[in-house]
Amino acid sequence: MTNQHDALLDLYRQMVLIRRFEEAAAKAYSQGKIGGFLHLYIGQEASAVGALSTLTRDDYVVGTYRDHGLALARGMSARSCMAEIYGKVTGCSQGLGGSMHFFDAERRMMGGYGIVGGHVPLAAGCAFAAKYRGSGEVALCFLGEGAVSIGDFHEAMSLAALWKLPLVTIVENNEYSMGTPLSRTMSVADSSTKALAYNMARDRFEAKDVLVVRERIGAAVERARRESLPTLIEVQTYRYRGHSMSDPGKYRTADEVEARKKDDCIANAERSLRALGAGDDVFARVDQEIEAAVDDAVRFADESAEPGEELIEAYTYA
Ligand SMILES: Cc1ncc(C[n+]2csc(CCOP(=O)(O)OP(=O)(O)O)c2C)c(N)n1
Numbered sequence: 001m002t003n004q005h006d007a008l009l010d011l012y013r014q015m016v017l018i019r020r021f022e023e024a025a026a027k028a029y030s031q032g033k034i035g036g037f038l039h040l041y042i043g044q045e046a047s048a049v050g051a052l053s054t055l056t057r058d059d060y061v062v063g064t065y066r067d068h069g070l071a072l073a074r075g076m077s078a079r080s081c082m083a084e085i086y087g088k089v090t091g092c093s094q095g096l097g098g099s100m101h102f103f104d105a106e107r108r109m110m111g112g113y114g115i116v117g118g119h120v121p122l123a124a125g126c127a128f129a130a131k132y133r134g135s136g137e138v139a140l141c142f143l144g145e146g147a148v149s150i151g152d153f154h155e156a157m158s159l160a161a162l163w164k165l166p167l168v169t170i171v172e173n174n175e176y177s178m179g180t181p182l183s184r185t186m187s188v189a190d191s192s193t194k195a196l197a198y199n200m201a202r203d204r205f206e207a208k209d210v211l212v213v214r215e216r217i218g219a220a221v222e223r224a225r226r227e228s229l230p231t232l233i234e235v236q237t238y239r240y241r242g243h244s245m246s247d248p249g250k251y252r253t254a255d256e257v258e259a260r261k262k263d264d265c266i267a268n269a270e271r272s273l274r275a276l277g278a279g280d281d282v283f284a285r286v287d288q289e290i291e292a293a294v295d296d297a298v299r300f301a302d303e304s305a306e307p308g309e310e311l312i313e314a315y316t317y318a
Helices: 003-030 045-052 068-073 078-085 120-133 145-149 151-162 191-198 210-227 254-261 265-275 280-303 309-316
Strands: 060-064 109-113 139-144 167-173 201-206 231-236
Touching (some): 003 045, 003 068, 003 078, 003 265, 003 280, 045 068, 045 139, 045 210, 109 120, 120 139, 120 151, 139 145, 139 210, 145 151, 145 167, 167 191, 167 210, 191 201, 191 231, 265 280
Parallel strands (some): 060 109, 060 139, 139 167, 167 231
């Protein structure tokens, strides 16, 4: 098999892991094993997987509450992620963060934030730190298109451009901000045009093909690393599930969702892999391997303990 085949297979495997992991999380949620919020990334996998495949170990990743895909693509274990969603002490944030607050300092996965747009200045701060140290690291920040109208976003873009920070800001435009379509929150359809106000490089493309995502984000990451310049990118994507588990989805039709599933990033990657020579055996092996990993993560989360009073007190009370 070629290098191209092997590279795509790796990305495919990561996307399948994210999808199966979240399907299992949704099931556990409906069984009452998970409390609080659960925002699924299903449909958007190519965005995180393609983007994070361009990073080195030391680069920073900052995201929203829709963070499971980022965490898994960053190499965090399915066990630590599932346990976190369950609120168990073995989770990546010791069960104190839950689904919206995944952290892994070692992998520079800096969260996991619930305040829409509030995390963008934090990502700019990571990029500032990297530039200040001259360490060559890049910060990748993910947000939804709903966050583009938030003041924090503009403050961060303004300083990132002024100070030439190595920041790549990725707006995942999944067309809806909860139940509100983009046309009701912004006067322009293309959020990357906001970069014009800051004299910042920009890009915009669809996340149907994980290799396209990798190439286009890769160019921005290189610009950040080599020239210390920021880029604003709109990735056009679509979430198949509700905003969160409690969303009845009345703002769009089932036909719309079904039509969008026809251009699924995982199915597209499978087609490309078959064209490169992958046969049924390859996909059966991936399915088996991912099923085992997800089953193991669920078992681990089920069997793990909740954080004790001591831990809760240490982090909750001053
Ligand atoms: C400052 C702030 N306002 C409102 C909310 C409630 N809220 C949570 S998610 C969300 C929608 C955000 O949509 P978008 O940025 O497009 O991201 P997506 O959920 O589509 O990934 C809103 C309004 C919040 N968490 N923070």
